[in-house]
Amino acid sequence: xxxxxxxxxxxxxxxxxxxxxxxxxxxxxxxxxxxxxxxxxxxxxxxxxxxxxxxxxxxxxxxxxxxxxxxxxxxxxxxxxxxxxxxxxxxxxxxxxxxxxxxxxxxxxxxxxxxxxxxxxxxxxxxxxxxxxxxxxxxxxxxxxxxxxxxxxxxxxxxxxxxxxxxxxxxxxxxxxxxxxxxxxxxxxxxxxxxxxxxxxxxxxxxxxxxxxxxxxxxxxxxxxxxxxxxxxxxxxxxxxxxxxxxxxxxxxxxxxxxxx
Amino acid sequence: xxxxxxxxxxxxxxxxxxxxxxxxxxxxxxxxxxxxxxxxxxxxxxxxxxxxxxxxxxxxxxxxxxxxxxxxxxxxxxxxxxxxxxxxxxxxxxxxxxxxxxxxxxxxxxxxxxxxxxxxxxxxxxxxxxxxxxxxxxxxxxxxxxxxxxxxxxxxxxxxxxxxxxxxxxxxxxxxxxxxxxxxxxxxxxxxxxxxxxxxxxxxxxxxxxxxxxxxxxxxxxxxxxxxxxxxxxxxxxxxxxxxxxxxxxxxxxxxxxxxxxxxxxxxxxxxxxxxxxxxxxxxxxxxxxxxxxxxxxxxxxxxxxxxxxxxxxxxxxxxxxxxxxxxxxxxxx
Amino acid sequence: xxxxxxxxxxxxxxxxxxxxxxxxxxxxxxxxxxxxxxxxxxxxxxxxxxxxxxxxxxxxxxxxxxxxxxxxxxxxxxxxxxxxxxxxxxxxxxxxxxxxxxxxxxxxxxxxxxxxxxxxxxxxxxxxxxxxxxxxxxxxxxxxxxxxxxxxxxxxxxxxxxxxxxxxxxxxxxxxxxxxxxxxxxxxxxxxxxxxxxxxxxxxxxxxxxxxxxxxxxxxxxxxxxxxxxxxxxxxxxxxxxxxxxxxxxxxxxxxxxxxxxxxxxxxxxxxxxxxxxxxx
Numbered sequence: 001x002x003x004x005x006x007x008x009x010x011x012x013x014x015x016x017x018x019x020x021x022x023x024x025x026x027x028x029x030x031x032x033x034x035x036x037x038x039x040x041x042x043x044x045x046x047x048x049x050x051x052x053x054x055x056x057x058x059x060x061x062x063x064x065x066x067x068x069x070x071x072x073x074x075x076x077x078x079x080x081x082x083x084x085x086x087x088x089x090x091x092x093x094x095x096x097x098x099x100x101x102x103x104x105x106x107x108x109x110x111x112x113x114x115x116x117x118x119x120x121x122x123x124x125x126x127x128x129x130x131x132x133x134x135x136x137x138x139x140x141x142x143x144x145x146x147x148x149x150x151x152x153x154x155x156x157x158x159x160x161x162x163x164x165x166x167x168x169x170x171x172x173x174x175x176x177x178x179x180x181x182x183x184x185x186x187x188x189x190x191x192x193x194x195x196x197x198x199x200x201x202x203x204x205x206x207x208x209x210x211x212x213x214x215x216x217x218x219x220x221x222x223x224x225x226x227x228x229x230x231x232x233x234x235x236x237x238x239x240x241x242x243x244x245x246x247x248x249x250x251x252x253x254x255x256x257x258x259x260x261x
Numbered sequence: 262x263x264x265x266x267x268x269x270x271x272x273x274x275x276x277x278x279x280x281x282x283x284x285x286x287x288x289x290x291x292x293x294x295x296x297x298x299x300x301x302x303x304x305x306x307x308x309x310x311x312x313x314x315x316x317x318x319x320x321x322x323x324x325x326x327x328x329x330x331x332x333x334x335x336x337x338x339x340x341x342x343x344x345x346x347x348x349x350x351x352x353x354x355x356x357x358x359x360x361x362x363x364x365x366x367x368x369x370x371x372x373x374x375x376x377x378x379x380x381x382x383x384x385x386x387x388x389x390x391x392x393x394x395x396x397x398x399x400x401x402x403x404x405x406x407x408x409x410x411x412x413x414x415x416x417x418x419x420x421x422x423x424x425x426x427x428x429x430x431x432x433x434x435x436x437x438x439x440x441x442x443x444x445x446x447x448x449x450x451x452x453x454x455x456x457x458x459x460x461x462x463x464x465x466x467x468x469x470x471x472x473x474x475x476x477x478x479x480x481x482x483x484x485x486x487x488x489x490x491x492x493x494x495x496x497x498x499x500x501x502x503x504x505x506x507x508x509x510x511x512x513x514x515x516x517x518x519x520x521x522x523x524x525x526x527x528x529x530x531x532x533x534x535x536x537x538x539x540x541x542x543x544x545x546x547x548x549x550x551x552x553x554x555x556x557x558x559x560x561x562x563x564x565x566x567x568x569x570x571x572x573x574x575x576x577x578x579x580x581x582x583x584x585x586x587x588x589x590x591x592x593x594x595x
Numbered sequence: 596x597x598x599x600x601x602x603x604x605x606x607x608x609x610x611x612x613x614x615x616x617x618x619x620x621x622x623x624x625x626x627x628x629x630x631x632x633x634x635x636x637x638x639x640x641x642x643x644x645x646x647x648x649x650x651x652x653x654x655x656x657x658x659x660x661x662x663x664x665x666x667x668x669x670x671x672x673x674x675x676x677x678x679x680x681x682x683x684x685x686x687x688x689x690x691x692x693x694x695x696x697x698x699x700x701x702x703x704x705x706x707x708x709x710x711x712x713x714x715x716x717x718x719x720x721x722x723x724x725x726x727x728x729x730x731x732x733x734x735x736x737x738x739x740x741x742x743x744x745x746x747x748x749x750x751x752x753x754x755x756x757x758x759x760x761x762x763x764x765x766x767x768x769x770x771x772x773x774x775x776x777x778x779x780x781x782x783x784x785x786x787x788x789x790x791x792x793x794x795x796x797x798x799x800x801x802x803x804x805x806x807x808x809x810x811x812x813x814x815x816x817x818x819x820x821x822x823x824x825x826x827x828x829x830x831x832x833x834x835x836x837x838x839x840x841x842x843x844x845x846x847x848x849x850x851x852x853x854x855x856x857x858x859x860x861x862x863x864x865x866x867x868x869x870x871x872x873x874x875x876x
Contacts, residue, residue: 007680011692014677018699018754021710024720028713078613081606089603100614105804106857107622108811110828114835114850115621118628118843133617155344161313162346162404166360166411167334170602176359180350201704201814206836219705220818223712231713234706241701249694 022238029231047228057233060218067128067204067214068197071135072190075143078136080186083147084178088157101141109202112137116207131207135200139193146189150182184251191251195244199237262325264289264447265310265415270319272305279305280316281471287415287464290445292438294458297468298494303451306468307417310449311340324414334363339408343420345400347392353379353403354388360411378406381440398429405437409444416441418450422457434460455495459483467491484524489594492522499523499564506591508560510537518593525554525567527590530583537591539564540583546576557584629848642848652830652849659827660856662741663809666748667756671802673749674756681757682764693761700754704814711738711747712819739820747815752805759804763797796868803864807857827853 032042051057086093107115112134120130156178163173201216210217215237222230263286272280279302287293295303308314310321312333321329328336339360347356357378361371379385382402392400401421408416418437422430438461441448452458458465459479467474467482467490474494475487486492492500499522501509506521528539541559553570556563566584576582632639646652681692702710714721715738725733737743767790775785813828822833827849834846 007683010677010680011684014673014753014757015692015695018695018750021707021714021750022699022702024713025706025710028720074613078606078610081602082610085603085606090607093607100618102861103618103622105807106854106861107618108807108813108828108857110811110813110831111625111850111854112618112621114831114843114846115625116617117835118847119621119624130617133613136613137617154349155346158342158344158346159348161311161333162340162342162407163348163359164313164333165311165338165340166407167363168359169334172363174602177348177350181348195701199701199704199706202832206832209836216705216814219709223705223709223818227709227713230709234709237706238702242698245694245698245701 025231025234025238029228029235031228047226047232051229051232051236056213057215057218060213060215063212064198064215067132067135067212068194068200071132071197072139072194074132074136075139075193076186076190079140079143080147080182081174083144084151084156084174087148087151088160097140097144101144104137104140109138109200110206113203113206116203127207128212131204131212134203134207135197138200138203139197142193142196143186143189146185146192147182150185151178153185154178154181156182184254188248188251191244191248195241198240263287264291264324265449266320266322267306267310268320268322270306270309270321271317272302272309272314273317279471280309283319283471283473285466285473285476287447287449289447292441292448292450292461292463294450294452294462294465295468296452296455296458296465296494297474298453300470301468302471303453303468304419307340307419307449307451310415311338311417312336313340337411337414338417339411339413339415340417340419341401341404341408341421343423345392345397345404347400347403347407349392352389352391353384353395356392356403357407357410360407364411374410378410381409381443382406382436396429397425398433401425401433402436405440409440409446414447416446416448418448420451420453423452423454430457437461467494469494485592486522487595489520489522492592492594497525497565497567499525500594501562501564505562509539509541509562509564510591511560518595520594522592522594523564523586523590525565526552528557528564528566528584528586529568531585533585533587536585536587538583538585540581543576543580543582544578546578557582625847626851628844629851631844633842633844635844642845643852645845646848646852651825655825655827655830655849656852656856658741658825659810659853662745662748662826663806666745666752666809667802667805669745669749670752670756670805671798673753674760674801675798678757678760678764681761689761693758696754696757700751700758703751703812705818707747707750708815708818711743711750715743715746744816744819744824747819748809748812751812751815752809755808756801756805759801760798763794763801766797767793799864799867803860806860810853810857810860 029047030043030045032044032046083097086097116130116134121127159177159181160170160173163177164170168176199216201220204212204214205217205220213221215233219230219233219237222233265285265287267283267285270280270283271278283306285293285306295306297303305314309316312328312331316329319329320327323336323338348359351359354375357375358371361374366374376388379388382405384399384402384406387395387399392403395403404421421437422433425433434457440446441461450458450461462479464477465479465482466476469490475482475491477485482491483495486495486498489500492498501521501523503516503519503521506516510516539557539559541557544556544558544563546553546555548570551570552567553576554565554567555576557566628635629642630638630640632641681689684692711719713719715736716722719738721733722736725731725736738746771789772785775789776782780788811828813826813832816824816826816829817832822829831846831850831853833840834842834849
């Protein structure tokens with residue numbers, strides 16, 4: 001197909017806009033000195049060495065992973081069976097779930113944080129558990145979408161009926177037939193949720209503040225002390241997002257292609 | 262007493278009654294078809310038999326046992342779905358073995374039963390294939406095997422062949438019928454395809470809007486439709502009013518019913534003693550392969566006529582033709 | 596009615612407990628707090644009265660709404676053209692661009708603000724470059740100003756807008772275009788008379804998602820200058836957790852009003868969409 005030049009220009013402009021800040025950060029994280037010159041004065045791996053030598057960073061990384069992982073796992077264990085049950089056996093409740101999702105859109109991090117502080121600060125529930133709970137609510141839209149679509153794709157209702165006709169209980173049918181078939185779909189939703197939570201700053205900063213330093217709050221501290229180390233953190237963060245996205249794309253592709261296992 | 266009985270079943274969806282006090286009975290080893298247009302309630306009835314849908318009222322008995330409140334998994338009923346509903350994560354073998362595993366059967370017994378079943382449905386060599394690697398016809402044979410291997414008391418088939426090509430459908434009908442007879446399996450088929458129903462069944466129930474329109478052997482239903490609905494639904498019957506048939510046959514005294522049905526192939530060119538005679542213009546000739554279909558117009562009334570295609574007999578549009586028909590082939594409808 | 600379903604209850608109960616604990620209870624306690632006086636006492640409309648009287652909070656809302664509208668609009672216009680351009684390329688390239696958009700949509704908040712500091716901060720790469728080339732007007736660009744913030748907002752809105760609009764173009768079937776051109780319509784006429792009306796509801800929907808996304812954004816602005824930008828989210832955060840100026844009841848009232856703004860925006864979108872759709876039928 002013949003394409004006018006301006007289509008290339010349009011895409012080029014968007015890609016450039018999105019790419020340049022990432023590239024600059026990448027270069028900055030390898031630069032020895034870069035204050036007065038246009039190109040960095042020298043290249044070094046020193047900032048990464050410093051970063052990974054910093055116990056505080058490693059701890060923050062560990063906390064971030066733990067926090068995002070527990071919230072995602074909780075979402076997986078609780079939401080998938082719930083959404084399954086509602087879609088198949090209580091379709092009237094689906095409207096309610098959709099209302100909850102609209103509510104999460106109308107209540108971004110800052111708002112929900114105010115409410116959570118109001119409700120739980122000073123209570124016996126540790127704020128870090130409250131953060132996990134808030135994350136659980138936050139990933140509902142992604143888990144719902146992913147689970148719902150997977151269930152629709154495999155015609156879950158007739159699979160359940162077939163399994164029941166063959167003598168399986170509902171629980172057996174769910175675990176032996178439904179779960180293996182929606183696995184790739186819910187893995188994608190989980191990875192998506194995980195990567196969103198991993199980049200979350202507002203809730204964990206407002207709720208747990210200085211008591212629970214994650215990679216995002218650590219980065220915020222470093223912004224004002226060392227730009228080079230901060231950019232090294234950003235690069236690491238972006239790399240992790242890249243890895244997660246690659247896995248998501250792979251899993252989605254293999255599902256679409258329907259190739260062998 | 263019959264092997265399966267369905268007594269006084271009623272069912273409504275959203276205040277709309279879809280089954281009206283139905284009573285049916287099937288014998289052991291019988292192949293029964295529930296035939297009707299879409300929306301007549303035949304699938305709902307089958308799902309009630311399976312336990313997947315709960316009726317508002319009525320009793321279901323299988324092998325003398327009241328199963329009305331028994332869960333589908335404990336009814337010992339097998340079911341094959343239109344969408345096959347094969348488990349995509351399992352191979353052919355695993356799909357077929359699923360029901361036996363649920364019964365916690367010994368592994369060796371399972372393997373033996375599964376491999377015999379695979380032979381029966383002619384899928385040898387496909388044991389390790391996944392459903393998506395099979396054609397539609399093969400998938401439906403797996404679904405059939407999966408249901409049969411558990412040796413259910415009744416096998417339910419919900420439009421199992423309607424998603425398949427004509428040729429494959431014909432082959433599977435044959436397989437289905439021969440398997441059913443070999444295993445002496447009590448089978449209930451739901452379909453909207455009257456040819457399929459005729460081909461495989463011992464007995465047919467025709468359903469219309471939640472009522473039984475007619476019940477009987479395929480031959481009886483085909484040659485003796487009881488009412489207008491059945492006549493129109495089965496084959497291409499000409500349904501004529503008293504006035505129309507009088508104009509056509511010009512013998513008013515004979516026709517006392519309001520409606521009559523005449524099969525298109527009941528007309529012939531040879532003289533029939535004590536039969537009716539009609540003469541008229543030939544119109545709308547349609548060669549349909551092995552048969553030729555045309556209309557005879559007489560006295561302003563058109564009837565469809567079909568006969569086997571014969572190369573020596575060349576029909577012309579508007580040619581005058583005389584046909585004969587047996588008196589008993591003009592069927593009064595109630 | 597279906598048979599009583601054990602699995603339904605077993606799975607649903609923990610779900611609803613968690614939703615109640617972390618969505619409804621905080622929501623209600625926030626609304627409740629917004630009607631309390633400072634220190635959490637009594638029942639009063641004072642917090643709301645203060646917001647409506649205080650010029651500072653008017654400005655916060657005005658700023659938030661302006662920056663959200665402007666950044667959504669810019670991202671929207673860019674995405675409308677870019678997403679269309681994308682559809683003209685091969686499937687392989689389309690996929691790659693979408694993966695890239697998806698990737699950068701995760702690049703928001705603190706890391707994003709920092710990347711822009713590297714580029715355009717006081718000793719940023721571009722700032723130095725422009726200064727060296729003697730482009731004074733560009734080198735005096737201030738990232739910590741409103742235009743700087745818009746630049747950042749557009750960055751996180753753009754990939755989202757592209758990802759949301761791309762499938763909308765898929766909805767405009769090639770067959771329609773062929774049919775229209777056989778009937779003698781030019782490409783422009785096709786888009787004006789068929790393409791645009793079909794896409795309008797989705798475009799409006801995308802816009803409202805972008806608007807809500809920007810209204811709720813907090814981290815980028817916070818990372819740039821702490822609490823100096825007068826945005827609603829920044830004010831809410833400062834009032835709730837600020838060490839010296841903490842006034843959680845006032846913060847709650849502000850948060851309630853922000854939530855209402857988002858709900859109103861969603862309703863306007865819903866209403867518009869329905870109106871457009873009815874006109875179509």
